Amino acid sequence: MELLAPAGGMEQLRAAVAFGADAVYLAAERFGMRARAANFRMDEIPAAVAFAHEHGVKVHVTCNILMHPDDIDGLPAFFRALDAAGVDAFIIGDLGAFAVAGEVSPRVERHVSTQASVANAAAARVWHSLGASRVVCAREMSLADIARLRQEAPPDLEIEAFAHGAMCMAVSGRCLISSYLTGRSGNKGHCTQPCRWSYQLEEEKRPGEFFPIEEDDRGTFIMNAKDMNMLAHLRELARAGVDSIKIEGRNKKAFYVATVVGAYRRVLDGEPPEAVADELLAVSHRPYGTGFYFDEAEQAPAYDGYEQETMHVADVVASSLRHPERNAQREVEGSPDDPQYLYLLCRNRFAEGDELEILAPHEPSRWLIVRDLHWLNTFGPDNHDEDAPATVKEALSRATATDWEPAAAANRSCNLYRILVGDASRYASDGSASAALSVSDKAVCDESAPFAIPEGSFLRKRTFRRSARHEDKERL
Structure with missing residues (x-):
């Protein structure tokens, strides 16, 4: 399977390449879902692509925010500039943006973002008929769902799935809480992560008197999702038909990228997962889980932070x-x-x-x-x-x-x-x-x-x- 790594900036890109990524995904100044990452200026992307290609690594660029009319107007020039820079693929979640990319940059592969919630073969076939070369599975899919998708989808349609990193409590990341509470839209790349906040109840006739939802006087973290860790289950992902495993983390530093990419690279290259597992405890993480792959995803309702061993x-x-x-x-x-x-x-x-x-x-x-x-x-x-x-x-x-x-x-x-x-x-x-x-x-x-x-x-x-x-x- 391809090992696809996050690159929030040039430092992270170098770490991903050095520690064994087959491909990286990054964002330019606009249209990406991680606006708080360093990201890349448009004039920096040609050098980034050249560096990656020099080391045999592909570059995918995200264009997966919720598109408004003004966004669509700016896409032709955006896609043409990335095409000229030599990028290998666009990761797109909006159907209109997908069509624009195909019209102005037919050379570049188009991958359907997890934001599009592709969770069945019928949807995958439609995207393929429109020109998609890859779909990124909705994070709510189980391994059995992915295996069925692989059997029923066109054989030349690649399947990408998340293997490691933070999980969003909303369906495929489409959440309105941040926009409602802070005015900063998660669907435009500005999520403030209110699902990680501590919450308490206030009874109508007792204003100012707060009650914990659970037996914890500091509140409860009812929407706080565990981080995903599929290091021990890469064979299951491969057997299900996954072509590319994706590591989440474009807001992470180079040290995190190096540690996680290095661990997955070593297991993909044949080392037993148990010999490498401790590497993923070395970096900052929430409690680990396996997402929806084997059962319903678990939350961490009593835990609001990170821990690390180094x-x-x-x-x-x-x-x-x-x-x-x-x-x-x-x-x-x-x-x-x-x-x-x-x-x-x-x-x-x-x-x-x-x-x-x-x-x-x-x-x-x-x-x-x-x-x-x-x-x-x-x-x-x-x-x-x-x-x-x-x-x-x-x-x-x-x-x-x-x-x-x-x-x-x-x-x-x-x-x-x-x-x-x-x-x-x-x-x-x-x-x-x-x-x-x-x-x-x-x-x-x-x-x-x-x-x-x-x-x-x-x-x-x-x-x-x-x-x-x-x-x-x-x-x-």
């Missing part, structure tokens, strides 16, 4: 065997006898001696101990764009030995730090930092694979965190 502390922006005194001298290359240095963009605090986990593409997590921590004093959050790796590389290429200051802790967010991986900071793949210290330097600095921790990896700290108002303060 904290993202740094991005690996460069990895080098050069000695730091030689780092600015490009003509001097390192040797296998030089230690390895990791150059990190700080995201959350970590310190000398901390045990961190390495999240690298296509590999199980490994341990690393922070040694010889230094801060680059010529680089700060005010003089770079954290989404532009070229800026980071330029700063590193100009840095001299005197620009690096010893640091007890990395506590400047979006600043550059350096740590030693070698004599003082060896690591292993058996899941323990103590065993990591017994690995030989040759394993780290092997000439055949000198960069054991590649650029684009992430470092995380094993720290349990929970954000939930229903918990007792002592437990928080």
